[in-house]
Amino acid sequence: xxxxxxxxxxxxxxxxxxxxxxxxxxxxxxxxxxxxxxxxxxxxxxxxxxxxxxxxxxxxxxxxxxxxxxxxxxxxxxxxxxxxxxxxxxxxxxxxxxxxxxxxxxxxxxxxxxxxxxxxxxxxxx
Ligand code: FES
Numbered sequence: 001x002x003x004x005x006x007x008x009x010x011x012x013x014x015x016x017x018x019x020x021x022x023x024x025x026x027x028x029x030x031x032x033x034x035x036x037x038x039x040x041x042x043x044x045x046x047x048x049x050x051x052x053x054x055x056x057x058x059x060x061x062x063x064x065x066x067x068x069x070x071x072x073x074x075x076x077x078x079x080x081x082x083x084x085x086x087x088x089x090x091x092x093x094x095x096x097x098x099x100x101x102x103x104x105x106x107x108x109x110x111x112x113x114x115x116x117x118x119x120x121x122x123x124x125x126x
């Protein structure tokens with residue numbers, strides 16, 4: 001059941017497509033939807049977003065979200081980098097939550113170095 005992620009704060013709407021589910025932060029980065037981020041790995045909390053609609057279409061809450069968000073989970077907050085959407089949802093955020101944090105500009109990095117970084121296992125000598 002594909003749908004759209006509505007990034008309410010920036011006004012952007014992104015189709016989920018037929019991939020089944022998409023990571024909310026990754027979708028925001030790819031389509032310049034503006035969700036703030038820093039680590040993209042569940043460590044900093046910069047990608048905190050409020051799910052206004054479609055909570056039932058999101059992946060289960062992860063341990064990193066419990067650790068960082070605590071009671072905010074009950075108020076509908078999630079971390080964009082830890083959340084996958086498999087159906088329509090609407091998210092919003094406080095535009096000032098990234099103030100003072102330099103963003104890594106992952107998209108430019110990926111473009112410069114040919115796509116997402118791969119973490120291939122290299123053989124080790126015993
Ligand atoms: S970007 Fe750091 S927790 Fe999501």
